[in-house]
Amino acid sequence: MPYLYLDDLRLYYEEEGDGQPLVLIHGASQDTLSWHDNIRHFATRYRVLAIDLPGHGKSALVERRPTTTTAEFTGVVWRFIEAKQLREPIIIGHSLGAGVAIMTSIExxxxxxxxxxxxxxAAFRGSAGVSYQGDLLRNTQINATDWLETIFHSVLGRTTSLERRREMAFDATRCSPYVSYADLLTYAGLNLYEAMHKVRRPVHWIVGEDxxxxxxxxxxxxxxxxxxxxxxxEVHELKGLGHIPHWEQPDAFNAMLDTVLAKFDAVER
Incomplete structure (x- = not known):
């Protein structure tokens, strides 16, 4: 169970394999556990590093408070890449982590x-462009843990089994409710639309149909x-899956990501 200390910030990560570095960044209320059915598959050909963002899993909070901005997460991810001396990593980010990944590539x-x-x-215009705003955010603040367990069921695809849904919803409730709520503020607060013109590196999407x-x-x-x-x-769609495809149905996701990574492998600088 390796830890990396970035000054006084304790950051937990998992690492396996050799080759082209892949940095995995989880979504809101999650941690490295969400990638547990993906890491070993890709570690046969890549150097895979999955991070617990600050306040998630085994990583410490930044200054003892939840993070509420994508920029702060982006700064931590970049310091991790520097500290591990990763050369031209491909960053794979889920949900909140996708915004962090794109912003890291911009910076x-x-x-x-x-x-x-x-x-x-996606190119949201801040809180005006996402599904988490207004009354929904206020209701979440009242009881983030119960809300999170319910919302996990709703964002998953129709072909994902009930057993898997329950497993995922339960695992997500391990996250502190303060951190869960802060994650929603972070996700809703990113106005990627204003920064789109700065993107220079390839961006491929894997999305769930549902x-x-x-x-x-x-x-x-x-x-x-x-x-x-x-x-x-490019956009690559997984039929019948929802918001967390790599955890919902790992085999289908891994096959799709294999296809996407092959496109990166074929591109020379």
């Missing part, structure tokens, strides 16, 4: 090979704008 385009955005990272949180249509609209800017970008 450090010379150092990042590309991004895979999993059910996240995801209402970051819909396939949102991903396609964002990808089309990136392509119009000359950025290599």
């Amino acid at each position: 450090h385009p010379e150092a990042i090979k590309g991004v895979v955005a999993v059910c996240g990272g 995801d209402w949180s970051t819909t396939p249509a949102m991903a396609r609209a964002t990808s089309a704008q990136f392509a119009a800017q000359g950025v290599d970008s």
Whole structure:
């Protein structure tokens, strides 16, 4: 169970394999556990590093408070990449983590090979453009744990088994309710639309057909704008899956990500 200390911040991560670095960034209220059925598959060909973001899993909080901005998470991810001396990693971010991944590539385009955005990272205009706003956010603050367990069931795809749904919902409730609520503020607060023109590295999406949180249509609209800017970008849709495809049905997700990573492997700088 390795830890990395970034000054006084204790960051937990898991690492397996050798080769091209893949940095996995989980979504809201989650941690490295959400990737437990993916890491070993990709570690046969890549150097896979999965991070617990601050306040999640075994990582400490930043200054003893939950993080509420994508920029703060982005700064931590970049410091991790520097500390581990990762050369041109591909960042794979889920949901909240997708926004973090894209913003990291914007801040450090010379150092990042590309991004895979999993059910996240669409060109929202801040809280006005996402599904988490207004009364929903206020209701979440009242009882984040119960809300989270309920919402997990609603964002999953119709072909995901009830047993898997219950497992995922239970695991997500391990997250502190203060951190869970802060994650929603972070997710809703990112206005990627204003930063889209700065994207230089490839961005590929993997999305679930049944995801209402970051819909396939949102991903396609964002990808089309990136392509119009000359950025290599495509959307890859998983039928019958929802917002957390890598955890819902790992075999289907792993096969799709294999296809996407092959595209990065074929691209030379």
